[in-house]
Amino acid sequence: MELRERLVRHARLVGAAVGSGMTAAAAEEGEADFVVVLSAGHFRTQGVGSAAALMPYGNANEVTWQLARQHVIPRLRRTPVFLGVCAHDPSLSLEMYLDRASEAGVVGVTNYPTVGLYGDGRQVLEEDGITFAQEQEMLARAHAKGLLTLGFCLTADDAAAMARAGTDILCLNLGTAEWRTLEGDAHQAALDRAVATLSRMIAAAKAVRADAYCVASGGPLVMPQDAAFIFQRTQALGYLGGSSIERVPTAPTVTQTVREFKQVTAAVGKEETRLGAMIGVGPAMQDVFESVRAVAASDAPVLIIGESGTGKELAAREIHRLSHLHAQPLVSWNCGAMTESLAMSELFGHEKGAFTGATRTHIGKFELATGGTLFMDEVTDLPPSVQAALLRVLQQKEIVRVGGERTMLVDVRVVAASNKEFRDLIPTGRFRLDLYYRLSTIVIRMPPLRERPEDIPHLIRDVARELAQRYGRAMPRLTDPVMNVLVRHNWPGNIRELRNAVERMFVFKAGGTPSRAWLEEMLAGDRALGERLVPPSSPHLSLTAKRERLEEVLSRNGGSKTAAARELGVTRKTIHKWLRS
Helix, strand or coil: HHHHHHCCCCCCEEEEECCCHHHHHHHHHCCCCCCEEHHHHHHHHEEEEEEHCCCCCHHHHHEEEEEEEEHHHHHHHCCCEEEEECCCCCCCCHHHHHHHHCCCCCCEEEECCCCHHCHHHHHHHHHHCCCHHHHHHHHHHHHHCCEEEEEEEHHHHHHHHHHHCCCEEEEEEEECCHHHHHHHHHHHHHHHHHHHHHHHHHHHHHCCCCCEEEEEEEECCCCCCHHHHHHHHHHCEEEEEHHHHHHHCCHHHHHHHHHHHHCCCCCCCCCCCEEECCCCCCCHHHHHHHHHHHHHHHCCCCCEEECCCCCCHHHHHHHHCCCCCCCCCCEEECCCCCHHHHHHHHHHECCCCCCCCCCCCCHHHHCCCCCCCEECCHHHHCCCHHHHHHHHHHHHHHHEEECCCCCECEEECEEECCCCCCHHHCCCCCCHHHHHHCCCCEEEEECCCCCCCCHHHHHHHHHHHHHHHHCCCCCCCCCHHHHHHHCCCCCHHHHHHHHHHHHHHHHHHCCCCCCCCHHHHHHHHHHHHHHHCCCCCCCCCHHHHHHHHHHHHHHHCCHHHHHHHHHHHCCHHHHHHHHHC
């Protein structure tokens, strides 16, 4: 199907902004749907940041034209080419330039790169006569000549303007790739902001033209899993990568990176193998995904149980993100290793002068999370007196800061987690039974990695993709025997241990092929630890065994499917599925 027809049908697309013929050929090998030739890409391949494209203003069009004509187009057999056009070049004869591009086989043009698109200087440039309107006019003239048009936008107003001008593809640019926020909460926060920004831009475009075709680019979208997250949360139909693809300018890496973006883009709408940052193709994680989606729609407290490293916080994040509270704060707090006074202060806050060292008022986690979600990890580590105070807050929905007198109402959804067994803690008095019932309206069990071996290859590839970008190296090649060793390993540390093992392979075997003997030796220490810490793996339960277990739980709960689902850590839908089997 030709690109124009695919746009009409709103097929999902992945494009690659390239700066060399090698990158273009590698992108084609990775099955990119189109390439965009930009002077920014040319400067990236010279080892200079993309911002250098803002400098050669007078010759930007000639640089891009020579790159496309001499290096990119001759190396492509089937991939459509877009050409970046600087609309503000005083020497540009636009009609002649567009005619020349069309004759050379270029299918479309874009308004990037121009300094008019970059943030703080935008207003000054507009006042100087370097305007976004000129870029729109350039694209309109290209459209009139039968060329496809791709319009880069940075704001909702830009998106609305491009939609109004009839631009074929709206590229919603989130700014320069954020390579320094690849890990942890900073990266997740950046993705959350990207979702909000993209949603505003897409809404503005579709308010003007309901069939506006929008793709996302830049900012925190530096990994295929970032694109998968965006596709789950917005109506973006595709992805355009530049520095995310060319950061490691070797042909195999570019091919692999484009192919992975294609895979996550093509997977949208099919049975989901990931939910946010969680990955799971087997029944264990599919049940978790189903439970997370089901409980997100309610305000009920949720208790997530599972061994350390199984992804309890990731599940809590998805519960919050899929809920109606998603625009409100999600506050995470680890309850471990807390004295009574510190835990009270952290949860409920304290007033200035409440105790020695309280030199200022401290806002507690409940206040910070008001209107949103409070995730309490390792809740079983709370001292007994703090457990009693927490129970009162959950019942009365009000707090008093330590050293204070004023009662404050709090409206917080609590999601708690623990890696300990409540059946061992409650009889010995280490955890209150009434608090357990208050927290466990819904129970979700996160399966350990040894119970989901079918997910291990997918998790390894996901971690390896991230590390390839971080280290700037090709991923180690894992043969079937090596992968079998990894799948059979007991993983006592679960996903944290898996990440550690993959990173060690990157350090010692980047671009090479680890041998089975080397890997066995590397994992020997972890395996010995696992034999001490982890009970033997049990086989995956058959449907018959599940049904027998269900009947036992239903009998104990008086036939209540809701109570049975809560005890088993699954949804009512899963209960009905087991009963029908």
